[in-house]
Amino acid sequence: MASCTVSILFLLIVAMSAAEPPGCKIRITNRGLEMLKYETQKFVVEELSNITMPEMKGNEGRFEYTINEVKINELNLTYADLAFQPGLGLLFEVQNSSIALSFQRRILYWFFYDTGAINASAEGVNIHTVLHMTKDDLGRLKISNITCDASIGKMKMKFTGTLGRVYDFLATFLTTGMRFLLNQQICPAMNHAGLVLINSLLETIPVRTEVDKYVGIDYSLLSDPVVTSRSLDMDFRGMFFELGNENNTLVNYAVNPIVREYDRMVYLGLSEYFFDSGLYSYYKAGIFQMNIANERMPKDLEMLLRTTYFGTIMMMNPALVEYPISLRLELNSAPKTTIKTSGATVAVTAIATVMVLPPGTAPVQLSSMTMEAKFNAKVSMKGKRLAVLADLRRFKIFSNQSALESLALIPLQGPLKTMLQISIVPIINNWTKRGVSIPLADGLDFVEEVVEYHNGYLIIGANLHFSKGLREMIERKIQTDAENAI
Numbered sequence: 001m002a003s004c005t006v007s008i009l010f011l012l013i014v015a016m017s018a019a020e021p022p023g024c025k026i027r028i029t030n031r032g033l034e035m036l037k038y039e040t041q042k043f044v045v046e047e048l049s050n051i052t053m054p055e056m057k058g059n060e061g062r063f064e065y066t067i068n069e070v071k072i073n074e075l076n077l078t079y080a081d082l083a084f085q086p087g088l089g090l091l092f093e094v095q096n097s098s099i100a101l102s103f104q105r106r107i108l109y110w111f112f113y114d115t116g117a118i119n120a121s122a123e124g125v126n127i128h129t130v131l132h133m134t135k136d137d138l139g140r141l142k143i144s145n146i147t148c149d150a151s152i153g154k155m156k157m158k159f160t161g162t163l164g165r166v167y168d169f170l171a172t173f174l175t176t177g178m179r180f181l182l183n184q185q186i187c188p189a190m191n192h193a194g195l196v197l198i199n200s201l202l203e204t205i206p207v208r209t210e211v212d213k214y215v216g217i218d219y220s221l222l223s224d225p226v227v228t229s230r231s232l233d234m235d236f237r238g239m240f241f242e243l244g245n246e247n248n249t250l251v252n253y254a255v256n257p258i259v260r261e262y263d264r265m266v267y268l269g270l271s272e273y274f275f276d277s278g279l280y281s282y283y284k285a286g287i288f289q290m291n292i293a294n295e296r297m298p299k300d301l302e303m304l305l306r307t308t309y310f311g312t313i314m315m316m317n318p319a320l321v322e323y324p325i326s327l328r329l330e331l332n333s334a335p336k337t338t339i340k341t342s343g344a345t346v347a348v349t350a351i352a353t354v355m356v357l358p359p360g361t362a363p364v365q366l367s368s369m370t371m372e373a374k375f376n377a378k379v380s381m382k383g384k385r386l387a388v389l390a391d392l393r394r395f396k397i398f399s400n401q402s403a404l405e406s407l408a409l410i411p412l413q414g415p416l417k418t419m420l421q422i423s424i425v426p427i428i429n430n431w432t433k434r435g436v437s438i439p440l441a442d443g444l445d446f447v448e449e450v451v452e453y454h455n456g457y458l459i460i461g462a463n464l465h466f467s468k469g470l471r472e473m474i475e476r477k478i479q480t481d482a483e484n485a486i
Helices: 002-018 030-049 166-202 272-284 299-308 310-316 318-322 403-408 410-432 470-485
Strands: 024-029 056-060 063-076 079-085 089-109 112-135 141-159 208-210 215-218 231-236 239-242 266-271 289-292 325-331 336-340 343-356 364-382 385-399 444-454 457-466
Touching (some): 024 030, 030 079, 030 089, 030 457, 030 470, 056 166, 089 166, 112 166, 141 166, 166 470, 215 272, 266 272, 272 343, 299 310, 299 325, 299 410, 310 318, 310 364, 336 444, 364 410, 364 444, 385 410
Antiparallel strands (some): 024 266, 056 063, 063 089, 089 112, 112 141, 208 215, 215 239, 289 325, 325 343, 343 364, 364 385, 444 457
């Protein structure tokens, strides 16, 4: 029995240690939920205003009646709250509110026939709705279930028309039926709002999507969101992949980002793996190589290369002196990101090959050297796009052939570093400033961002801004789906 218990504990420990750490983590706090509350309240009012009710027919004594064309005129949400429901998801609650509505009547009493409008009000309206948040099979955040309970305390009616006062005694009978019917329509409307409309909005959050023509990114959830009374935490894979070979990905051994704060509306945690998987994917896609020749070659650098390798050229073939010189840069391994409390850096190792380009024949190699560079990487957010700005911090070159040649390369170090700063770093920054989208619903943006660097990961704290209303975002998603279906 004891050995069986030890085996089970061992398997549990192995399973826990084998769990994939997130490359990206998002926390939404109570402050973020407070900002979402107004949009949610407005959205719920619009949904309940669209309630349709079936026609009522019946008789009471000598009265025969028909009630139809029921319209919700106004909803007065005296108290409405949106909060986290620990272990489940979100709680939307309405208390002691009222609904004003109107409908048409047709009443036959003996030989008298009368029509007119009825104004009614439902008071003491209470709605308790819990949205269960989970991840689906694709790793997308979704509302998997809704628990709803609604009640109406009382209902009042006011008749108008020729025989309005005569029919007041029907009010008690009709209000009972109308209260029952209205109460039966509230939860179905809330279910449709969450399971259909809100889920359609959650589908705008990218899960596995292309970044450009070289790589894509996987933002699938690794587990169901963790909901406490203060926050909703989501762990995303946060992994880039090469589009040409999606199975060739980097294994995540990085530190799990830890979000400790609750002061801002939202926090985004990114580990070193998030950036390394991107650099690895681009490296495998073959974009980290460059040929500098002809008009792309700075004149002073070309002159320096000719001077440095003049002896080599003369020993090979003096006729090569008059031909153009090229410099080929190619990374021999994927760049590596390091994040510390002092900031983020990216280490790069490349092979630089100097060649002469005689026309009509193959290039003639003069030398091959190793270049090691370290870049400072400044991370920033704009809207929902994450961007990186690189700045060359350290640079050195050495020969792959001999220590003596490494000494001869010292005069090249300064000009090559300048060439990198002036010619190559701007190209890199022009590419990286396009950024990559983070897993956030369409219409929501980060504002007032603050980046904090930790050992192995960084945290971006920000507030949220609705660039569109909740209804507008949902209608745009529905319209887009309809257009794509054509």
